Amino acid sequence: MKNPKIILLILLICVFSKEIIAQCPIIPAPSSYSQYKGKFLFSIFVETNFAQIPENLKKYFDKEMLQQFHTDLLEIESDKPILSFLKIESAIHKDYYEIDVKSNCIQISCTSDASCFYAINSFLQLIEKKGTETYVQNCKITDYPKFEWRGLHLDVSRHFFTVDEVKKYIDLMAFYKFNTFHWHLTDDQGWRIEIKKYPKLTDIGAWRDSTVNAHYTTNPRTYNTDIYGGFYTQEQVKEVVKYAESKYVNIVPEIEMPGHARAALAAYPEFSCTGIQQNVPGLWGVFDDIYCSKKETIDFNIDILSEVLELFPSKFIHVGGDEAPKDRWKKCNNCQKVILENNLNDEHELQSYFIKKIDAFLTSKGRKLIGWDEILEGGLSPNAAVMSWRGTQGGIEAVKQGHAVVMSPGSHCYFDHYQSKNSGEPIAFGGFTSLEKIYSFEPIPEDLSLQESKLILGAQANLWTEYIPNMKQLEYMTFPRALALSQVLWSVSKPSYKEFQETLIKKHLFILKQKDVNYSKAVFYPEMTISKTKKGIQYQFKSDLKEYQFIENNINQQDSNSKISFHKEIKVNLDRQKIPNGETAALVVPFYLGLELNPIYLNYKLHQLLGLPIKYITQPNERYSNNKELCLVDGILGKTPWNSSEWLGFDTTEINFEVNLLKETEIKNVYLSFLEDVSSWIHLPEKIIISTSTDQKKWDEFSFDVTKNKNSYQINKNATYIRYKIVSKMIIPLNFPGEGNIPWTFMDEIMINY
Ligand code: ACM
Ligand code: ZN
Numbered sequence: 001m002k003n004p005k006i007i008l009l010i011l012l013i014c015v016f017s018k019e020i021i022a023q024c025p026i027i028p029a030p031s032s033y034s035q036y037k038g039k040f041l042f043s044i045f046v047e048t049n050f051a052q053i054p055e056n057l058k059k060y061f062d063k064e065m066l067q068q069f070h071t072d073l074l075e076i077e078s079d080k081p082i083l084s085f086l087k088i089e090s091a092i093h094k095d096y097y098e099i100d101v102k103s104n105c106i107q108i109s110c111t112s113d114a115s116c117f118y119a120i121n122s123f124l125q126l127i128e129k130k131g132t133e134t135y136v137q138n139c140k141i142t143d144y145p146k147f148e149w150r151g152l153h154l155d156v157s158r159h160f161f162t163v164d165e166v167k168k169y170i171d172l173m174a175f176y177k178f179n180t181f182h183w184h185l186t187d188d189q190g191w192r193i194e195i196k197k198y199p200k201l202t203d204i205g206a207w208r209d210s211t212v213n214a215h216y217t218t219n220p221r222t223y224n225t226d227i228y229g230g231f232y233t234q235e236q237v238k239e240v241v242k243y244a245e246s247k248y249v250n251i252v253p254e255i256e257m258p259g260h261a262r263a264a265l266a267a268y269p270e271f272s273c274t275g276i277q278q279n280v281p282g283l284w285g286v287f288d289d290i291y292c293s294k295k296e297t298i299d300f301n302i303d304i305l306s307e308v309l310e311l312f313p314s315k316f317i318h319v320g321g322d323e324a325p326k327d328r329w330k331k332c333n334n335c336q337k338v339i340l341e342n343n344l345n346d347e348h349e350l351q352s353y354f355i356k357k358i359d360a361f362l363t364s365k366g367r368k369l370i371g372w373d374e375i376l377e378g379g380l381s382p383n384a385a386v387m388s389w390r391g392t393q394g395g396i397e398a399v400k401q402g403h404a405v406v407m408s409p410g411s412h413c414y415f416d417h418y419q420s421k422n423s424g425e426p427i428a429f430g431g432f433t434s435l436e437k438i439y440s441f442e443p444i445p446e447d448l449s450l451q452e453s454k455l456i457l458g459a460q461a462n463l464w465t466e467y468i469p470n471m472k473q474l475e476y477m478t479f480p481r482a483l484a485l486s487q488v489l490w491s492v493s494k495p496s497y498k499e500f501q502e503t504l505i506k507k508h509l510f511i512l513k514q515k516d517v518n519y520s521k522a523v524f525y526p527e528m529t530i531s532k533t534k535k536g537i538q539y540q541f542k543s544d545l546k547e548y549q550f551i552e553n554n555i556n557q558q559d560s561n562s563k564i565s566f567h568k569e570i571k572v573n574l575d576r577q578k579i580p581n582g583e584t585a586a587l588v589v590p591f592y593l594g595l596e597l598n599p600i601y602l603n604y605k606l607h608q609l610l611g612l613p614i615k616y617i618t619q620p621n622e623r624y625s626n627n628k629e630l631c632l633v634d635g636i637l638g639k640t641p642w643n644s645s646e647w648l649g650f651d652t653t654e655i656n657f658e659v660n661l662l663k664e665t666e667i668k669n670v671y672l673s674f675l676e677d678v679s680s681w682i683h684l685p686e687k688i689i690i691s692t693s694t695d696q697k698k699w700d701e702f703s704f705d706v707t708k709n710k711n712s713y714q715i716n717k718n719a720t721y722i723r724y725k726i727v728s729k730m731i732i733p734l735n736f737p738g739e740g741n742i743p744w745t746f747m748d749e750i751m752i753n754y
Contacts, residue, residue: 029494039136048081069134082105094145095112098140118248147456150177158284181252183254187256206230208281229280256322259286262287266279271300285679290324293329324351359382374394380401391410405456414462416466420522422522423603444456481520526600528541537610537635542569588602607752614658654725655724668716672747682746683745685729694721
């Protein structure tokens with residue numbers, strides 16, 4: 001016979017916990033969420049017992065409830081408040097909290113002040129408005145963070161952001177449960193923090209007399225010659241630190257050394273190797289002039305850091321360490337003397353020596369040095385932590401050596417990269433970091449053991465501001481991508497990307513709008529695929545999202561009154577045979593987003609090789625082999641600044657492939673185009689050898705030199721097959737970034753008769 005007690009228990013569970021399967025509206029998603037029937041309805045006043053929480057949280061909660069939901073939290077001390085806070089003394093997980101909403105009462109239980117702040121923000125996201133009703137669905141939440149370093153970075157050197165703008169950035173990050181603000185305060189193009197002992201750092205170093213226009217790879221370069229700059233006084237810094245503390249955000253200041261120091265050297269040229277006075281540059285990039293490694297410079301930096309430590313209570317202090325060319329050190333008597341006196345093997349060990357001195361100072365003050373992964377070169381300081389930006393390899397290496405690591409690889413965490421393939425995107429640094437890619441990020445690399453993985457503190461996104469001149473653009477580049485990263489860093493039970501997308505669209509874009517955030521709408525853009533057809537290629541734009549539909553028959557938007565029919569998909573066929581050669585066309589795919597008509601743009605080229613089969617004898621590098629079969633014959637020319645998806649990248653000195661034209665064709669000329677971006681080690685090749693044949697037995701060969709990006713070579717032959725052999729420089733020449741390494745060759749399209 002069945003146990004009657006169990007039956008009673010099952011009955012009770014059925015009666016009292018009618019759990020509804022529902023998606024949690026909170027981002028980042030809590031570790032558990034159960035929704036029940038019924039809801040808590042807000043009236044204008046909610047009796048609240050705040051006894052267990054600090055004053056700043058009371059104020060914050062009060063203000064948000066009033067501003068967002070016109071609800072007053074009426075403080076009472078009775079035993080039966082409608083909304084109450086409870087302190088839980090212990091929990092397994094740091095910053096654990098619970099929220100329990102029943103139809104007539106709400107209980108928020110916290111283990112720490114920070115957890116209480118997280119709970120309040122979660123609770124604010126639970127509140128819904130329908131018509132005149134404001135309510136929270138009955139539910140139970142338990143939650144805690146996955147990683148302890150949940151960071152966003154901001155470069156205020158390339159472009160300056162005011163105290164109020166920085167506070168807004170902190171507000172937004174805190175609302176989405178980030179807890180670390182990496183404040184990049186110094187760089188070549190501007191020194192942004194007052195240092196009392198060295199006033200020229202801000203008198204001179206905070207101001208530049210020009211700023212490069214357009215992308216810095218544009219040739220020829222032009223400059224805006226307005227004076228540009230700004231800095232924070234120490235009082236302002238203290239104010240921001242205090243403000244961040246009230247939102248449980250720690251500020252990690254970054255003072256760059258020994259590279260990215262041109263602004264400091266403009267003020268104090270005696271700390272460079274040459275001693276020559278130079279300006280604060282208005283150009284972006286990596287400069288040869290860095291701090292000299294002599295004792296005086298190290299003392300200068302220790303003086304600066306001494307003042308910085310007074311302002312920032314952070315355990316971690318970032319000292320940069322990235323992109324420090326060694327050219328000056330090789331030729332500097334002072335630097336060579338330090339190498340000799342300390343038995344160092346080379347300039348990498350000299351950088352390590354420099355950082356070790358700073359590490360010893362910070363350690364003596366009870367702090368911990370963190371630097372970009374270049375600080376591994378020449379040996380890592382004993383107490384240093386590493387921020388891995390050039391992929392995750394540096395991070396893995398540091399962990400293997402027993403050091404703490406923050407992951408911030410360019411592939412997933414650089415928010416200065418493009419976020420969509422829309423040709424209408426505002427200018428960005430280059431690269432492609434979509435919402436979905438960020439969402440897929442896993443900060444702990446697979447090959448680490450459980451023990452090693454504990455050294456991965458977390459991750460952060462970097463907002464380098466060369467192409468982010470103002471707050472609106474900063475918001476556009478940061479949101480909603482930061483929400484995807486917050487899921488990665490907080491959620492121990494991360495929902496699927498599709499669920500995240502839905503929650504984002506249904507709820508959080510409205511929240512962002514209400515907070516006056518200029519977020520990107522890329523999440524609505526249709527997914528584009530390119531496929532081969534019998535006669536050429538097809539572009540397909542597709543979306544499963546319910547919120548918008550494509551409008552068919554409105555391509556090129558020539559006739560805005562044309563009949564509108566709604567589809568979830570548009571297909572555009574481009575045929576090789578029918579089309580005029582070389583014509584450029586702009587494809588505009590209009591689609592609805594709410595009530596706005598938001599077109600996305602795609603520029604393409606019509607030509608005779610579209611969709612033809614290519615046989616690769618040399619394979620492109622895996623990282624830059626997007627849509628390999630069609631990339632060179634898909635009609636889409638690579639843009640500059642480059643977006644990796646449009647280019648095939650090869651890291652070999654010779655590239656060979658063959659195109660089958662399927663029938664004998666008259667070829668007047670062949671066209672090839674290449675990318676040149678020497679700062680990314682991408683060079684033009686030196687030679688091209690074209691061979692043509694009608695039968696793959698007898699070949700005619702033509703050889704050409706490459707002197708520019710876009711090249712059209714006359715051959716005047718009939719052929720069915722074309723072989724391409726592309727020969728690059730053996731190594732990157734002296735005095736170029738990456739000298740001595742094999743250069744990259746990037747190609748976007750091949751055409752004929754163009
Ligand atoms: C970096 O992006 N140079 C750290
Ligand atoms: Zn020197």
